[in-house]
Amino acid sequence: MDGREDLMSKPFTDVDMIFIPVNLGGDHWVLAQADLRARRMRIYDSLVTFREEKTYLRKFKPLQVVFPQWLQDVGFYNIRPELQSADSWKVRIVKDVPQQEPGSSDCGVFMLMFTMYLMFGLKLDFDSSHGHYFRKKIAVDIFTGDIAL
Template sequence: MEKAVDKLATIIPLFLASTRFYGKRLDLYSNKLPAYVDKPQSNLKVVFIKNVPQQDPNSNDCGLYTCLYAKYISNEVFDMDLIHIDAKYHRKRYATIM
């Protein structure tokens, strides 16, 4: 699986650059972010995260879990072994924010 991810991590940025996708979206200039200054677009950091919390099979909380994973990953929390997600609490929390 790691080989497949490595291939995708190379081909997707190359495709997006060759189709000038980055130039069409003003919010995608990652080369301006400190972590990406002086790095080519095709040099992405790939992190494998294991043991992520799973939603209940019939819960329809996939959007909630996606938002929470994005929050954890953006805060560089990659070890999710001890994380328990209380979906009811987070649904109320996001409803309050909205």
């Protein structure tokens, strides 16, 4: 056992961080990392060349409102009352993250790799040249059962 099983099998009420895949506009995926203690969303986007900060942040406003309400609705705060707060959630775009090549359609792969690297506490030290390898790795992981669908 390599320790990943424990990390991946915890109920969400026992963790302080939740990773949320977010689709922007139907054809672009980014990762939202919800820090339950800090009440903060960090956004990891592998293609930042098209965005203007203020407009871009507005796209995450619904998540900023809906996610805390969802935590309330599913009874999360009944189990973890110390994390409930009247303070609003903050959204921050993480600036220095690996970037895909424009037109490469690698955003989904990058979103999955951001998730895996952050989940295991690894430095985000990959780049667009790794996209082909990541696609193969994900396919092998699904085939061998390391990733369940």
